[in-house]
Amino acid sequence: MRSKVEGLQVGEQNKEWRIESRLAQIGSIEEPVTGAVNYPIYQATAFRHPRLGQSTGFDYARTKSPTRKVLEDAAAALESGDAGFACSSGMAALQTVFTLFSQGDHLIVSLDLYGGTYRLLERIMSKYGVTASYVDTNDLDGLEQARQTNTKAVIIETPTNPLMMITDLEAVSKWARTHGLLTVVDNTLMTPYFQRPIELGADIVVHSATKYMGGHNDVLAGLIVTKGEELSQEMAILHNSIGAVLSPSDSYQLMRGMKTLALRMERHESNALAIAKFLQSHPQVAEVFHPGLEDHPGYATQRKQSSGNTGIFAFKVTDARYVEPVLRHLNLIAFAESLGGVESLMTYPAVQTHADIPEEIRKAVGVDDRLLRFSVGIEHIDDLIADLSGALEAARQEVEGGQGA
Ligand SMILES: *Cc1c(COP(=O)(O)O)cnc(C)c1O
16 A cells, blocks of 8 residues: 555656756656656546545645646746646736735736736736736836835746846845845746746746747646745645646646757747847848847846747837738748747737737837737748748838838
8 A cells, every 4th residue: 555655656856957857857757656758647636545644645636636746846846946836827827826915915017018917917906906016127226116015026027028128037036035025937938948036036936838838839838836835835725726727638748848848948049049130130120129139238137147048039120011911921930929839920919919908008118010029939040031031021012012001
């Protein structure tokens, strides 16, 4: 009986391994019963108790589920946290984190925030009396001005999307800690392969694992990683009580994607940087927002706090009339609303991802009708550049020929 019980305990990975090795080995050393090199999908929702007062560690699948647990432990280790929680989507993860806060609490939140997070705060959390101020979280004076006696946390995206604004995580976490505030970082765009906010002082990391972590545009998932015993216990209660947990099969699918995260991120990074440089000198492009370009205001901070750059960036064309024909003439690059997958996707934030953000806020941060966001996939760089330059040229001909008005 004992060995069977122990057979269900999931093992620890070797902490000495570099991140590439830990990613590739997710779940492959954790199944001691059969030695399966991929951790199986335990579809069970109920778990037998060996005898009264005993548990295998698993009782009911909402609380804890074996396949999900392997994923959650991997996520916690990758982000250098103490506990991981897998959720049914990135929004479910954010909602679970936001329920840490109560009536009357105030949050300071990154400007140029993911549209869904803004909607969750303004349409849902506001009904429960949780308010938010949107500021440039890299501006310590601005943070200080936004801070109220009831402020409880700083919610950061770095880089932001689509404008790629960078926040100095170490400086802001330190500031937050001095004032007793939690630092929450949405690390979706960077992934722990390039950036680990908890190592820089953050308390909570959130992911839309639908994006780079999964990486294949085929699984919707969210992750939360917490630092510290008390916070981890509280999050476990919220995760179980709210119940927006990830299914066993989706947990498996996500781990399968995560195994190749290192390889994918390297290619996303090099492709995106090469295209950003190509666009920088293109006559139909007014501005390129990529923190890996030396003239980007966040360049130095980005280099200090992360080991690379994500595969997403934004650019502004010189004339809004180019947007429609560019999107129509792209062949390899799909016009679609997501990011972080192996396939290249182009998004028009003003009408897609940021449609829920009021026009005046959108325009104030710079998400206007000339801005395009590019989630660069892992295709061959020459094919990507050929597709993009072909679409830009076709758009120029249409607009100059008077057909594009
Ligand atoms: C997509 C996304 C989310 C929401 O995640 P879902 O998995 O779509 O629910 C949250 N934050 C960021 C930065 C995102 O890109």
